[in-house]
Amino acid sequence: MTTARMDWTPGRRTSAALHVHLLGPTELEAALFLQDRVTAELAERRDTFGVLLLCEHPCGVTIGRHGSAADLRVDRGELNSRGVGVRWLHRGGGAWAHHTGQLVAYLMLPLARLGWTAPDYLQRLTRSLQAVGLEQRLTLAEAPAPGLAGRCGQSGFVGAAVRLGISQFGACLNVSVPRAALQVVDWGPGVRPTCLATERMRPLGMASIRECWIRHLAAACGYEHVQLWTGHPLLQATTRRISICAET
DSSP states (O other): OOOOOOOOOGGGOOOOOEEEEEEEEOOHHHHHHHHHHHHHHHHTOOSOOEEEEEEEOOSEEEEOTTOOGGGBOSOHHHHHHTTOEEEEOSSSSSEEEEOTTEEEEEEEOBHHHHTOOHHHHHHHHHHHHHHHHHHTTOOOOOOSSSEEEOSSOEEEEEEEEEETTEEEEEEEEESSOOHHHHTTBOOSTTOOBOOHHHHHTSOOOHHHHHHHHHHHHHHHTTOOOEEEEESOTTOOOOOOOOOOOOOO
């Protein structure tokens, strides 16, 4: 008599759900490591299962494919002395300044199995940001760069990549970020960086904006089943000295 074995091969599992991991404050390197691990797993599957990592990065700078070192508005030595890292990434978009109060979305989806092209995916990311703006009663304006813009400037930015047929990176949304932190880099031609709190002229709860964006991201990408998780088993809690920009 033989006993049937359970097949745990990633390609044999099927799911059409979107798993959302709320990571909270997360080091950039930890998020990039987790993104690559998730991407490798999704590339072996044959379904439309997707993963969204939502986090806040400490003070730092990332520069995408359309950016350059010339986008830095603060001397590199000064940034290093304050522990503000600068990292070049293969995502789209230009230079982004990161700080607590900014939501960063890493969205891994199997584009080919969903039947999307890269431009289709970028449009869905942009649509989700604009839906957040409308729900927050922003008066939308034409964005100089892909993302969300209002009367005071641009608060949402899209920058994605594709690896092994899986989307990577995604977008960032400035919810309540000090003005000094936003001015560390040049965000792009004609871009005036701002945040949702400035647009609304009142404090905004990070939890409510996070819930709003998750809902609109899932809708824009066609996911009816969303499962929320706090943290991720591959990440360990760490502590470090960080720089924080404060308004005076």
